[in-house]
Amino acid sequence: MAKILLIEDEKRLAATIAYNLKREGHLTVVAKDGESGLQSARQEAPDLILLDLMLPKLSGLQICRVLRAESEVPILILTAKDSEADKVAGLELGADDYVTKPFSMRELVARVGALLRRSGTTTQSVVRAGDLRIDLGSREVFVGEASINLSRKEFELLAALARCKGRPVSRRALLDSVWNDVFVGDHTLEVHIRWLREKLETDPSQPRHLLTIRGFGYKLQDPANQ
Numbered sequence: 001m002a003k004i005l006l007i008e009d010e011k012r013l014a015a016t017i018a019y020n021l022k023r024e025g026h027l028t029v030v031a032k033d034g035e036s037g038l039q040s041a042r043q044e045a046p047d048l049i050l051l052d053l054m055l056p057k058l059s060g061l062q063i064c065r066v067l068r069a070e071s072e073v074p075i076l077i078l079t080a081k082d083s084e085a086d087k088v089a090g091l092e093l094g095a096d097d098y099v100t101k102p103f104s105m106r107e108l109v110a111r112v113g114a115l116l117r118r119s120g121t122t123t124q125s126v127v128r129a130g131d132l133r134i135d136l137g138s139r140e141v142f143v144g145e146a147s148i149n150l151s152r153k154e155f156e157l158l159a160a161l162a163r164c165k166g167r168p169v170s171r172r173a174l175l176d177s178v179w180n181d182v183f184v185g186d187h188t189l190e191v192h193i194r195w196l197r198e199k200l201e202t203d204p205s206q207p208r209h210l211l212t213i214r215g216f217g218y219k220l221q222d223p224a225n226q
């Protein structure tokens with residue numbers, strides 16, 4: 001379970017990939033052009049980046065070069081069948097692996113899993129933050145010994161934050177992940193955060209686990225690390 005940034009301008013392909021990664025338990029953030037992709041890579045701090053090479057505004061190769069100078073994040077490039085040169089260039093620029101379009105979702109998911117394992121990304125299913133315990137497998141949540149009843153959306157929101165524990169998650173990534181294509185706004189997200197705080201925090205007005213990152217989103221934090 002990881003946070004994955006998908007930079008892909010083909011809308012339908014991006015939706016299919018995001019759907020399949022979500023089914024594997026990953027949180028997927030989608031960027032639809034090179035510029036917003038690079039920006040998301042810097043802001044979201046993903047565990048892995050799926051990078052299409054042919055993108056508007058900034059090419060995949062340019063993004064690859066810039067990112068490699070800044071971070072070690074695993075990059076898997078998505079290349080068109082007839083662009084052998086681009087594939088080689090991508091690997092030379094520091095991409096970790098590639099798949100050639102058209103690829104099967106099964107292959108992509110397997111490559112993503114292998115790359116995450118190689119990079120040592122945690123795939124544990126129980127996330128702890130202070131006295132809060134979230135079991136992503138059984139969908140159970142505990143505060144100390146007490147089992148907490150959450151609605152489906154509340155759990156999905158908490159799970160999305162738990163997968164990225166200690167790191168900020170943008171409002172857009174949370175809305176995409178929890179509410180999919182259904183149009184809901186920031187208000188819905190804020191209301192669900194408030195409900196979660198009322199159920200999980202000792203003092204909901206002074207949250208110690210579910211923190212607001214002003215102008216960006218939220219993060220789940222271990223109170224001991226604040």
Ligand code: CA
Pocket residue numbers: 008009010052053054055
């Ligand atoms: Ca493309």
